[in-house]
Amino acid sequence: MSEPAPSLLVSPLHPRHLEQGAKLAPFAGWRMPLQYASGVLAEHGAVRTSVGVFDVSHLGKVWVTGAGAVAFVNRCLTNDLDRIGAGGAQYTLCCDAAGGVVDDLIAYRLADDEVLLVPNAANAAEVARRLTDAAPPGIEVRDAHRSLAVLAVQGPDSPRVMEYLGLPHEHRFMTLAERIVDGAAVLVCRSGYTGETGFELVAPAEAAGDLWDGMLAAGARPCGLGARDTLRLEMGFPLHGQDLGREITPVQARLSWAVGWDKPEFWGKPALVAEREARPARRLWGLEALAKGVPRADMAVLDGDREVGRSTSGTFAPSLKRGIALALLETGYRPGAELELDVRGRRLPVRVVKPPFAEASSEA
Structure with a gap:
């Protein structure tokens, strides 16, 4: 007799997705909205012409804290955190010794002693494990995958939605702002995976419902992972597990811009330098x-x-x-x-x- 399949995790917004008629599908160990009743084409169009909101709470959240946290992360991941200051965000890669991509992720540099990493759901535990194994005394790596929610409001009208909610919306691309909403600290990054003007919000799981409701009240259309995929592919953004992976290096994927080649070290540097010099x-x-x-x-x-x-x-x-x-x-x-x-x-x-x-x- 076969063993039952392990239970899938669900977002803090799961009851709302059910109420809104979402078609749910397994994704990296989570049950997430694939699309809503309006369908992928309508959701895609809303993001390109007005505004949509995605629940992407399946994404990982890994805190790295302690004296020298930025310097430690910089010795591990490919991009150079010294290119940005506190309050900046950066696309970066976690590579193995052979130069393969364990994951691509966003690093939020909150302070010299505090970095929040947002890896993909399927790889969050592995990224946290590698960092934990490498961390020197005084550096703490904490997996906050379940305690935080992530919402992405995307589209040319997204600043209006943010203004309606009283959230920051005038900061520059790939920079952060923080606002306390009903006692909860909400981190707002001007970023996204669609190519449109947009914001990604990291908030305590218990605060996600009110944020979601406010965005819908402001006119944002709920969107699922189906539209997120068509939107990202139109922009040529890579998806880990397909366009990136252990067998596909940053040099092959034309992501050399996300590598700090002049840094003294990062995971996989010798292999990647050799590949770049030899041509992939x-x-x-x-x-x-x-x-x-x-x-x-x-x-x-x-x-x-x-x-x-x-x-x-x-x-x-x-x-x-x-x-x-x-x-x-x-x-x-x-x-x-x-x-x-x-x-x-x-x-x-x-x-x-x-x-x-x-x-x-x-x-x-």
Whole structure:
């Protein structure tokens, strides 16, 4: 007799998602909204033209505190926290010794002795474990995955929603502000995963319901992970486990801008420096369909009868009304090259492009 499947975690907003008719799906050990009754296309359109709100409380939250916390994190993760000051946020990578990407995450530099890391749900425990194992005396690594909620309000009208709630909204892209709301400390970062002007809020789990209700009252449309995926792919943002991973390095994924090459050390530096100097055998590019067809992940990219790469992500882009994909291609292929994608036995003509695929209003 097989053992029962382990219970899935749920967001603090789970009862509200049920009330709002969300279609729920398993995701990295959590049961999260895939879409609401309006559907992915309507949710995608709301973010591009007005405003939507996502519950992304499944994302990890790892506090690193103690004297020298910033310096310690800087010795571990790829990007250089010294490029930003207190009150700044930064995209960075946690790599293994071979240069593979354990996870990509956001680092919030709150002070020299306090950093909040937001990794992906599936990798949060592993990131926390690696940091805990490496931490010197005086540095504490604390996993706050369940005690904090994360909401993302995204779209050109997102500042209006923030103003309605009395929350900070005039700070610069990838900077932080904090506001006490009904006794709860809410951290507001001007950032997001959609390419649009937006804000990501980190708040105590018990405060999430009132924030969500306020955003809906201000006119934000609830959006699920389906629209989040189409939005991020239109911008060419990588998804860990598909476009990034232990077998896909930052050099291959064209994420060298998120690596502090001049830092004395970070996890995986020797391997990544060697790969960059030798030139990688493959690189991640965008593919734009030239005919009707929807690319998906793990499809062969063909140059004549020769396979020259594989797609890593693919979808129908609602903003563009055509298929798009990210793909790892042999080094030497550049934007403008025309290839074919094997879509279930049918050859779909595609053009290599440099993402983003769509324009958005973000300062990113």
